Amino acid sequence: MNIAIVGASGAVGQELIKLVEERDFPCDTIRLFGSERSAGRSYTVKGREVTVELLEEGDAFRDIDIAFVSAGAGTSKAFASTITKHSTLMIDNSSAFRMDEDVPLVVPEVNASAALSAPRRIIANPNCTTIQMVVPLQALERKTHIRRVHVATYQCASGAGASGMAELEQQTHDYAEGKPLEVKKFSHQLLFNLIPHIDVFQENGYTKEEMKMYNETRKIMGSDIRVSATCVRVPALRAHSEAVWCELEHPMTTEEAQEAFRIGEGCILMDDPAQQVYPMPLDLSGRDEVFVGRVRQDLTDPNGLSFWCVADQIRKGAALNAIQIGEYIIRNK
Secondary structure (H helix, E strand, O other): OEEEEEOOOOHHHHHHHHHHHHOOOOOOEEEEEEOOOOOOOEEEEOOEEEEEEEOOOOOOOOOOOEEEEOOOHHHHHHHHHHHHOOOOEEEEOOOOOOOOOOOOEOOHHHHHHHHHOOOOOEEEOOOHHHHHHHHHHHHHHOOOOEEEEEEEEEEOHHHHOHHHHHHHHHHHHHHHOOOOOOOOOOOOOOOOOOEOOOOOEOOOOOEHHHHHHHHHHHHHHOOOOEEEEEEEEOOOOOOEEEEEEEEEOOOOOHHHHHHHHHHOOOEEEOOEHHHOEOOOHHHHOOOOOEEEEEEEEOOOOOOEEEEEEEEOOOHHHHHHHHHHHHHHHHHHO
């Protein structure tokens, strides 16, 4: 098994390298690819020094079995044919192909078997906020159908990449030293602020990020579920949070929902309000699971349920989900 990581120097690329080592991903060789900016850098992977190669057209992927690609939608579209032309399987972390009918959109805890049919040799990794939400939703869906969801996201700086984290850290340092705060990555100052604006606004008043949650959830769950989202950038460094309200086909008690989450694949129930136990991003950065708490019945709807969830969007929301797809394919090929 020979694998490649495209976009190796980015935040998700670096996490992919870590996960290949941590999970002992089965591979004989690993190659790293990147832009002109990162080509020539070296990283240690499984005890070997690997130099980042320039991503360019040609036959570099001829002997690669799986390529994990995290270099942005533009790069994915431009190089998809180069990566897949010798039957390399491209597991793509961008938005480039997610809604294409002939490209499976996969969260292994929900629809792993979809990864086994990839006619274009491309599998899409969903948006981080969608991944985090559908894992606990699937735990409920196994008990009763979910008709609709309202969700408010609280998305940390690292959702905008390493430069997003760097800007929040720099604003913190500059504020402490009484210096003017620079705003480059986000539409407004993030420090001491909340920004209800992630990605570009659409004609219907929702942002592209919010519409991703609507469209991707339906495709992954293979359901008529309706989703209305408000996505907010918050001044936390890493791990996204979501407040979720569900309308179920049949009512479910709080205890039944907690048990569903407790046994749900990829979920960890963290729900003891009396002891001030609930998921928080400060505690859960670097973890693999989706943590669920504040489970309760919705006071406005007898079939309603509310919960709060937190997950590291660089790991489960991006790199780990891709690695899990690769592991599933290897186990089932």
